[in-house]
Amino acid sequence: MSGPHLALISPYDAGNLGDAAILESVSNGFRALDPSCRFTAVTLAPAAMPDCHGFPGWPITGASVAFYAIAESARQAPASAVADFAVTSSVGSETPARRRSFAARLGRLPVLGPLLKRLRSAVRFAIADLRHWRRSHAWLADVDGVMVAGGGQFDDEWGGAWGHPYALFKWSVLAGMRGIPFVIASVGVCRTHDRLARFFFARAMRNAQLLTFRDAESRVRAAAIQPKCPGGVVSDLAFALDPAFAIHPALKCGAACEVPGDTAQPVFAGSASRATGTGSRLRIGLSPIAYRMPDAWPTPDAARFREYFDVLLGLVRSLREAGHEVVLFTSERTDRDVVRLVQQRLVAEGAQPLESVLPDRLEELLAALDCFDVVITSRLHGIILAHVLGKPAAALSYDRKVREHMKDMGQESYCLDIDSPELANAWAMTQQLIAARASAAASVRAALAPRRAQVVEQYAHILRMLRRGDRG
Numbered sequence: 465m466s467g468p469h470l471a472l473i474s475p476y477d478a479g480n481l482g483d484a485a486i487l488e489s490v491s492n493g494f495r496a497l498d499p500s501c502r503f504t505a506v507t508l509a510p511a512a513m514p515d516c517h518g519f520p521g522w523p524i525t526g527a528s529v530a531f532y533a534i535a536e537s538a539r540q541a542p543a544s545a546v547a548d549f550a551v552t553s554s555v556g557s558e559t560p561a562r563r564r565s566f567a568a569r570l571g572r573l574p575v576l577g578p579l580l581k582r583l584r585s586a587v588r589f590a591i592a593d594l595r596h597w598r599r600s601h602a603w604l605a606d607v608d609g610v611m612v613a614g615g616g617q618f619d620d621e622w623g624g625a626w627g628h629p630y631a632l633f634k635w636s637v638l639a640g641m642r643g644i645p646f647v648i649a650s651v652g653v654c655r656t657h658d659r660l661a662r663f664f665f666a667r668a669m670r671n672a673q674l675l676t677f678r679d680a681e682s683r684v685r686a687a688a689i690q691p692k693c694p695g696g697v698v699s700d701l702a703f704a705l706d707p708a709f710a711i712h713p714a715l716k717c718g719a720a721c722e723v724p725g726d727t728a729q730p731v732f733a734g735s736a737s738r739a740t741g742t743g744s745r746l747r748i749g750l751s752p753i754a755y756r757m758p759d760a761w762p763t764p765d766a767a768r769f770r771e772y773f774d775v776l777l778g779l780v781r782s783l784r785e786a787g788h789e790v791v792l793f794t795s796e797r798t799d800r801d802v803v804r805l806v807q808q809r810l811v812a813e814g815a816q817p818l819e820s821v822l823p824d825r826l827e828e829l830l831a832a833l834d835c836f837d838v839v840i841t842s843r844l845h846g847i848i849l850a851h852v853l854g855k856p857a858a859a860l861s862y863d864r865k866v867r868e869h870m871k872d873m874g875q876e877s878y879c880l881d882i883d884s885p886e887l888a889n890a891w892a893m894t895q896q897l898i899a900a901r902a903s904a905a906a907s908v909r910a911a912l913a914p915r916r917a918q919v920v921e922q923y924a925h926i927l928r929m930l931r932r933g934d935r936g
Contacts, residue, residue, distance in 0.1 A: 466500060466502060467498055467499075467500025467501045467502055468498070468500075468501055468502070468608040468609065468927070468930040468931065469501075469502040469503070469504070469606060469607050469608050469609075470494070470501065470502070470503055470504075470607070470608065470609050470610075470611055470926075470930065471503075471504050471506050471522070471604070471607045471609070471610045471611065471635075472487060472490060472491075472503055472504070472505050472506060472507075472611055472613040473506045473524065473610060473611065473612045473613060473617075473631075473632070473635055474486065474487065474505065474506070474507050474524075474612075474613050474614075474615060474617070475507070475508055475524070475532070475615070475617065475622070475627075475628050475631075476505065476507040476508060476509060477507070477508040477509045477535055478507075478508075478509035478512040478516055478535060479509075479796060479797030479798065480795070480796045480797070480845075481795045481796065481823065481825075481826050481829045481845070481849075482615070482702065482795060482796070482843060482844065482845025482846070482848070482849070483507075483615055483845075484516060484517070484825075484826040485702045485705050485826055485845055485848075485849055486613055486614045486615055486700075486701045486702055486845075487505055487517055487613065488517065488705055488826060489614075489701045489702055489703075489704045489705040489919070490503070490611070490613050490614075490701060490923070491503050491517065491518075491519065492704075492705070492706060493701075493704045493919070493920060493923040494923055494926075494927060496920075497923060497924055497927055498927060501927070502519070503517075503519045504519060504520050504521065504522050504607070505517060505519065505520070505521045505522070506521070506522045506523070506524045506610075506635065507521055507522075507523075507524055508523075508524055508525070508532070508533065508534055508535055509521065509534075509535040510522050510523050510524075510534075511535070512535065516825065516826075522600070522603060523596065524631050524635075525593075525596065525627075525630075525631050526592040526593045526594075526595055526596025526597070527588070527589045527592035527593050527596070529589075529623050529624065529626055529627055530623065530624075530762075531622045531623045531627065531762045532622055532623025532624075532627030532628060589626070597634065597638070600634075600635075600638055601638055601641060601642065604638055604639070604642045604644065605642070607642070607644060608644055608645075608930045608933070609639075609644050609645040609646070609647065609926070609929065609930045610635055610636075610638070610639040610644065610645070610646045610647070611647050611648075611649055611926065612632060612635075612646075612647065612648040612649065612651060612668075612672075613649060613701065614649060614650040614651060614652075614678065614700060614701035614702070615651065615652065615701075616651070616652035616653075616654040616844070616865060617632065617648075617651045617652070618632075618651055618652065618653040618654060618656060618665050618682070618685075618686065618689075619652075619653075619654035619655050619656070620655055620656055620657060620658045620661035621654065621655045621762050621763060622762055623762075624658060624661070625658045625660035625661035625664060626660075629658070629660070629661035629662075629664035629665055630664050632664060632665065632668040633664035633665075633667050633668050635668075636667065636668040636671035636672065637667075637671065639671070640671055644933070645673045645674070645926075645929050645930060645933070646671055646672050646673060647672060647673060647674035647675075647926055647929065648668065648669065648672045648674065648675045648676070648695070649674065649676055649698070649701065649922060649926065650676050650677065650678045650698045650699065650700055650701045650919065650922070651676075651677055651678060651682070652677065652678050652679065652682045652700075652844075652865050653677065653681075653682040653683075653685040653686050653689075654863065654864075654865065656685065656689060662689050665686075665689050665690070666689050666690040669686065669689070669690045669693055669695070670690060670692075673929065674925070674926065674929065675693065675694060675695035675696075676695050676696050676697065676698040676922065677695050677696070677697055677698075678697070678698070678699060678700045678701075678865075679697065679865070679868045679869070679872065680697050680868075681864065681868055682697075682865075682868075683695055683696070683697050698918050698919060698922045699915040699916075699918050699919055700844075700845075700848055700869075700915075700919075701919055702845055702848045702849065702852065703848065703852065703912065703915040703916050703918075703919050704916050704919035704920055704923070705849070705852055707830055707834070707849075707852055707853050744787060745787050745788060745789060746788045746789070746837040746838060746898065747788070747789045747791060747835060747836050747837050748783055748788050748789065748790050748791065748836065748837065748838050748839075748840065748894075749791050749793050749821075749832065749833065749835075749836035749838070749839045749840065749841075749850075750776075750779070750780065750783075750790055750791065750792055750793070750840045750841075751792070751793050751794055751795060751799065751839075751840065751841035751842065751843065751846050752776055752792065752794075752799055752802035752803055752806060752842075753796075753799050753802065753841075753842035753843060753860075753862055753882075754769075754796075754798045754799050754801055754802050755768075755769065755772065755842065755862040755882060756768045756769040756772070757769045757801065757802065760798050760801055768882075768883065771887070772860075772882050772887065773802070773805065773806075775860075775887050775888065775890050776802075776806065776860075777806065777809060777810075778890070778891065779840070779890050779891055779894065780806065780810070780818070782891045782894075783894070784815075786895075789819075790818050790819075791818065791819045791820065791821060791832075791836070792806060792807075792818050792819070792820040792821070793820065793821035793822070793823070793829070793832050793833075794821070794822055794823070795823075795829055795841070795843050795845060795846040795849070796843060799843075800822055803820050803822065806818070807820070829849065830849065830853065833849055833850050833853050833855060834853055836850075836855060837855075837856075837901065838855070838856050838857070838858070838894075838897060838898055838901055839855050839856070839857040839858070840857070840858045840859075840860065840894060841857065841858075841859065841860070842859065842860045842861065842862050842866065842882065843862075843866075844863070844865050844866050844869060847859050847866060847869060847870070848869065851873060851908045851911075851912065852912065854905055854908060854909045854912070855905060855908070856878075856897055856900075856901040856902075856904035856905045856908065857875070857878070857897075857904075857908075858878040858879070858880075858893055858894055858897050859875075859878065859879040859880070860880055860882055860887065860890060861879050861880065861881050861882060862882045862883075866879065867879055867881070873907075873908060873911050874907055874911065875904065875907070875908065877893075877896065878893060878896070878897045878904065880893055
C-alpha cells in the first residue's frame, strides 16, 4: 500500500536554493516519520523537480506573468504537463504573420490599442487558467493533502496579485473541492500592498485546516489581512534540514568553484587543507544580492543599488587588505549578475578577481558554506543555512524577515539594513563578528535544537492529519 501523497506548494523556480532547502527539509522530515510518504512539488519549475529533488513536479500556474513565469529552459524541458501549461499572456510564435501584422496595427491605435492589448492578454490568461484548474483538479484525485511549504509566500512583489497570491487562493479552493487537507506551514508575510492580493491571501487562510507562520511579526501582519486568523508561530522549515544528509561526502569541505575569468561550467575544487582559514587569515564567504537592481528586481531603484554596490566593493577591499581570503557565492541565480559586476570592477581597478561559487544545487551551496569561517549575506536562507551549519554570519539585510531572524537568533549585533545609512558600518560590523566568531557560532548552535524540534513536531502533526483525512 502506498503512503500518503502530499502536494508541496512553492514559488520555487529551480534558481532559489532557499526554496530548495525547504523542499528537502519537508521531504526528508516526513520520510523520517514515514518512509512511504510521496511528494509532488507544485512549482514554477515542475520539469526540474525530478532532477533537483527526486520527485515529480506539477505547474503551480496555468499562465505566466511578469516575474512569475513557468520555467521553460532547455535544461528543464520537456514534460507534457509543462508544455501544456506554459502559456504566457503574449502572442505565441505560432501565430500567422497576417494575424501578427493585424494585431500590431491595432496595438498602435491611440487609447483603443492599449485597451485591446490588455483585453487580449486577459482572455489568453483566463483560457490557460481555466485549463489549469480543470487538469489540476483531476490530478488531485491521487493526492492526500496540499501543503504550502514555508518560505515568504505571502508576497505580492513578484508577479503582483495574479502571481503567487492568486495561486495560493486557487490551490486552497482546489483542495477544498477534492475534500483533502489544505495546510499553510511556517510561511512568512512579506509585501502585501495590493488589495486584491490581500483578498486572495485572506481566502487562502480561511480555507486552511492548519496555519502557522515562521515569525511573530508575520503572524501580526497576517492578522491584519484576516482578523480571525488562527495561526501560530513555528520556525522556518529549513531549520529541520539535516546538513550531514544533504552534503555529499565527495563535496564535504570543498566548493563548486568557478575559476575567475573562466567561462566554463563550475567545477568541484578545493580540499579540507585549503577550505578553511588558518591563523589570522580566514576564508570569508560573501554573497551579493540584486536588490533594487534594474532589470533584475520588480521594484528597481538604480541609486539605492549603486549605494549598496559601493559598500559591497569597499567591504571586499577591506577584507583583502586585512589579509583574508574572500569568496563570492550565491544562493539565488539572479544574484550572479552582481557577482559579475564585482569581478568586472575589480579587474578594471587592476585588482585580482575573486574566487566565486555559483551553485546550481543545494548540496553544492551547503558544501561551500561548510568551508567558510565567516559568512556575510543578505538573503534569509543564506543566513539560515549558514546558521544550520553552525557558522557565524552577518546580514546586510534587505527585508524585515532577515532582521527578524537575526534578532530571534540573538545575532542582531551582526545585522545592518541595506536601506539605512548604517550600511556604511559594514566593515566595522564584520570586524566585530570576526573577533567574536567563536562565541557567535556557539550561540547559533545552541539556538538550533529547539527550532528543529518545533518543525519536526509540525511535520508529525501534518502527517497525522493526512492519515485521518482531516477536513477541518
